[in-house]
Amino acid sequence: MMEFLQSHTSVIYQPGFDSPYYSGINPYTLGFAMYQDIRRMCEHPTDEDRQWFPEIAGTDWLTAVKFAMSSFKDESFILQYLSPKVIRDLKLFSIMDDDQKEDLLVPAIHDENGYRTIREILAAQYNLGNREPNVQIYSIDRRGDRSLTLRHQQHNRKPLGDSTDEVLKHLHRLWGFDIHLETLQGDQLIKTHHVPPKGEHADGEYPRLDMAVVHL
Known part of the structure; x- marks a missing residue:
């Protein structure tokens, strides 16, 4: 049991923003927190939960979790279920690094005005179309x-x-x-x-894939 707890804790551990070993949000931390939150919203919903997630607040948690697991991928799962509580708990906020501006901008923090923006920006980071x-x-x-x-x-x-x-x-x-x-x-x-670069055709550096018929 202790080995399992140690392994589980290591997997869902979220290093600090200035960690020299890991950069970014640990997806296992995020996913585990969100699934825990789905169960919480089903069993002990708050007024905020009923406002943001009326379709699952107060319902059977196992049914809600199974539906979330089978129906959504990373991007759509975040868009559908990332709650204000998880955003607050993980202290998420958005930073914009615009190469045409000298300063970093903070367009959204974990407050009423920033929840949806943070959710959309975070989901976009898991969108393969944006990453590749x-x-x-x-x-x-x-x-x-x-x-x-x-x-x-x-x-x-x-x-x-x-x-x-x-x-x-x-x-x-x-x-x-x-x-x-x-x-x-x-x-x-x-x-x-x-x-090759225009004006250069160095066969040694840029070899062609030539094919030939050889008789043995």
Whole structure:
């Protein structure tokens, strides 16, 4: 029993914001707190619970938990069930780091005006569409140099990661011809990548994936 309690406590432990070992919200801490809160709202609902969650306040907790587990994924679960109490207990607030402004902004804290904003922002962090870059094939020059052009549609001005060049080099090896990547913010072209770089065709650094028929 003690081993289980120690393991459980370690899993749901939320390190401080300045921890050198972990950055961000522990999803197990958040999930465990929310499921505990669903049971609390069912068994001992407050006026706040009845206002925010009238569909489950005072109902059977096991039915409510099973429905939440089977019907929602991370993002939708947070949007549906993150309560003001959990926001207060975890002391959640929002910080906006805008690269076009000198100061950090705090658009929402754990109060009446900030609950919905915090819930929406936190849920968006678990939305795969917001976390992964939107890169799609835009065109293939089949009648010319057979180059492949990709387009990256930026979300909230987030740049691509440091591994972009290596990924494009690998794609170049697979495709065998030039690769172009265009980054757009809306309809505006922000940045371009080219492999090989324009004007350079170093076969040693950017090898092609050539195929041949060999007779043995």
